[in-house]
Amino acid sequence: MTQSAWERPWCGSLTRANLGDTVELVGWVRRRRDLGGLVFVDLYDRTGLVQLVFENLMVGEGERLSQQDVLRVHGEVRERAAGQANPDLATGEVEIRVDELELLTKAETPPFVVEDDTNASEELRLTYRYLDLRRPQMAASLLLRHRVVAEARRYFDEREFVEVETPILTRSTPEGARDFLVPSRLHRGSFYALPQSPQLFKQLLQVAGLGRYVQVAHCFRDEDLRADRQPEFTQIDVEASFVIEEDIFILVEGLFGRLFPLVGITPPALFPRLSYDDAMERFGSDRPDMRFGLELVELAPVCEGCGFRVLESAAAEGRVKGIVLPGGAALSRKQLDELSELVRPHGAAGVLWFKRVADGFASPAKKALGEAGVERFLDAAGAGEGDLLLVVGGPEKVVFAALGSLRLQLARQHRLVPEGRHDFLWVTGFPLLEWEPEDGRYYAKHHPFTAPRPGDEELLESDPGKVRARAYDVVMDGVELGGGSIRIHDPELQRRMFAALGIDAEDARARFGFLLEAFRYGVPPHGGIALGLDRMVMLMAGRDSIRDVIAFPKTTSGSCLMTEAPSGVDADQLRELGVELLERG
Numbered sequence: 182m183t184q185s186a187w188e189r190p191w192c193g194s195l196t197r198a199n200l201g202d203t204v205e206l207v208g209w210v211r212r213r214r215d216l217g218g219l220v221f222v223d224l225y226d227r228t229g230l231v232q233l234v235f236e237n238l239m240v241g242e243g244e245r246l247s248q249q250d251v252l253r254v255h256g257e258v259r260e261r262a263a264g265q266a267n268p269d270l271a272t273g274e275v276e277i278r279v280d281e282l283e284l285l286t287k288a289e290t291p292p293f294v295v296e297d298d299t300n301a302s303e304e305l306r307l308t309y310r311y312l313d314l315r316r317p318q319m320a321a322s323l324l325l326r327h328r329v330v331a332e333a334r335r336y337f338d339e340r341e342f343v344e345v346e347t348p349i350l351t352r353s354t355p356e357g358a359r360d361f362l363v364p365s366r367l368h369r370g371s372f373y374a375l376p377q378s379p380q381l382f383k384q385l386l387q388v389a390g391l392g393r394y395v396q397v398a399h400c401f402r403d404e405d406l407r408a409d410r411q412p413e414f415t416q417i418d419v420e421a422s423f424v425i426e427e428d429i430f431i432l433v434e435g436l437f438g439r440l441f442p443l444v445g446i447t448p449p450a451l452f453p454r455l456s457y458d459d460a461m462e463r464f465g466s467d468r469p470d471m472r473f474g475l476e477l478v479e480l481a482p483v484c485e486g487c488g489f490r491v492l493e494s495a496a497a498e499g500r501v502k503g504i505v506l507p508g509g510a511a512l513s514r515k516q517l518d519e520l521s522e523l524v525r526p527h528g529a530a531g532v533l534w535f536k537r538v539a540d541g542f543a544s545p546a547k548k549a550l551g552e553a554g555v556e557r558f559l560d561a562a563g564a565g566e567g568d569l570l571l572v573v574g575g576p577e578k579v580v581f582a583a584l585g586s587l588r589l590q591l592a593r594q595h596r597l598v599p600e601g602r603h604d605f606l607w608v609t610g611f612p613l614l615e616w617e618p619e620d621g622r623y624y625a626k627h628h629p630f631t632a633p634r635p636g637d638e639e640l641l642e643s644d645p646g647k648v649r650a651r652a653y654d655v656v657m658d659g660v661e662l663g664g665g666s667i668r669i670h671d672p673e674l675q676r677r678m679f680a681a682l683g684i685d686a687e688d689a690r691a692r693f694g695f696l697l698e699a700f701r702y703g704v705p706p707h708g709g710i711a712l713g714l715d716r717m718v719m720l721m722a723g724r725d726s727i728r729d730v731i732a733f734p735k736t737t738s739g740s741c742l743m744t745e746a747p748s749g750v751d752a753d754q755l756r757e758l759g760v761e762l763l764e765r766g
């Protein structure tokens with residue numbers, strides 16, 4: 182066995198083209214079958230598996246092997262016996278007649294079946310993640326992720342972007358989430374923050390004259406987690422000087438045109454664009470899934486003077502909108518009640534339904550509205566015979582959130598998403614600031630460095646809620662894949678933006694003084710975007726959770742089941758840091 186490790190073939194690579202070759206293979210045992218005088222073993226690595234045959238003098242050696250043992254074998258590639266080929270397997274026409282075996286390590290029985298079709302809970306899989314990653318679909322996800330990153334790096338390199346690493350130990354960056362803090366031993370009482378994104382550094386690199394920056398960047402946000410969120414995640418982070426929105430759109434459309442074909446998806450050359458207002462009015466969401474209809478319809482005009490107080494006052498004080506489900510009149514009372522349950526978490530009182538059936542109309546509002554009143558609603562919504570109209574009234578935010586989520590739920594329940602269809606789009610024209618009634622102040626919808634639209638600057642003081650931002654999001658199939666903006670590069674405008682956010686000059690100097698200082702010495706106009714790598718690979722791999730495309734993810738409660746992080750630390754360590762615990766969580 183003399184072959185260099187780098188020349189050795191992978192288990193999954195052998196085909197008819199190798200017939201007659203003698204090869205050396207290494208890998209793990211997946212399965213063993215004894216057929217009396219003949220032993221078959223599936224040997225696998227991250228690329229797939231190949232069948233080994235132990236016959237004659239080698240039978241005894243084969244019989245010793247069990248699942249997950251690690252082997253080195255030597256043998257001849259030969260054709261499988263007639264009728265034994267496996268068309269589902271890349272290596273299905275060949276097998277290796279083993280003439281030499283070295284058992285490199287013996288494995289204990291693993292805690293779960295290490296195959297795609299496993300019996301393991303996600304908890305168990307995360308505890309033994311290294312075994313989980315041996316499953317072919319997990320290995321494929323890691324490989325795909327690598328190919329996406331490699332291709333993205335090539336794409337940006339061709340366009341003369343420079344990859345620069347920015348610090349992990351830094352100070353708080355303003356993306357609106359909670360920071361992870363790291364106590365400093367040398368500066369007792371002071372803390373580093375882990376970056377929520379490299380935002381300020383990538384802007385400073387433009388002041389530094391770099392011109393085109395990219396980074397596969399780790400970001401940290403201490404937020405409540407969901408299936409598509411992790412406390413640490415990866416962005417393809419981009420910033421460039423002397424650019425406008427169109428330049429960023431062209432750059433990202435080109436990038437997606439290189440990345441998505443890796444999984445057989447061809448995005449359009451130009452993505453359609455939708456304004457934030459249209460997205461909200463038509464889909465109740467700023468990341469609309471446009472692969473199906475069920476658009477929101479306006480019902481305020483029919484509510485006025487309709488005779489049903491609830492609707493009249495909802496329309497007068499807020500919004501009333503609806504969704505028509507074609508053929509939905511067949512839904513049962515129980516199914517309709519369940520739809521009401523779905524909207525309550527969004528603050529809506531429930532869903533009011535209207536049905537147009539062959540012999541008339543049905544609705545709980547029929548008594549108040551009368552037959553003709555019900556018909557007016559169905560007509561206004563364009564609901565035909567057999568259709569169902571679902572109506573929600575209340576404050577605008579509630580109506581959008583409730584119907585936006587109802588729309589997705591209905592599409593899922595009634596399988597309205599065409600198989601294999603993918604939609605890409607840009608959402609633009611976001612508000613710059615968002616009013617938070619609880620805190621009685623404005624927050625930056627994107628972050629405080631996003632530029633207002635030219636012409637809107639004057640509204641910063643007079644009507645801040647009306648200012649539109651030079652921000653954009655790229656959305657695929659209802660998932661936000663990334664967002665960015667053209668930045669403020671005028672120190673005076675930046676000061677006015679801080680003022681609109683309630684950050685006074687002193688506060689601004691304390692928190693972002695280095696940026697404001699930098700802007701005094703010749704700052705180029707600049708802008709950029711950050712793309713969520715985990716979500717992108719998740720969609721490409723057709724998975725539902727970003728945990729499936731991250732090698733070592735955290736659970737929804739932010740812990741790593743394998744390493745048991747976060748963990749307690751020694752009292753000595755805390756003393757050194759000058760940290761005292763109030764209580765243990």
Ligand code: ASP
Nearest residue numbers: 378380665666709710711
């Ligand atoms: N730093 C922003 C974010 O992480 C993206 C950007 O504005 O480029 O969302």
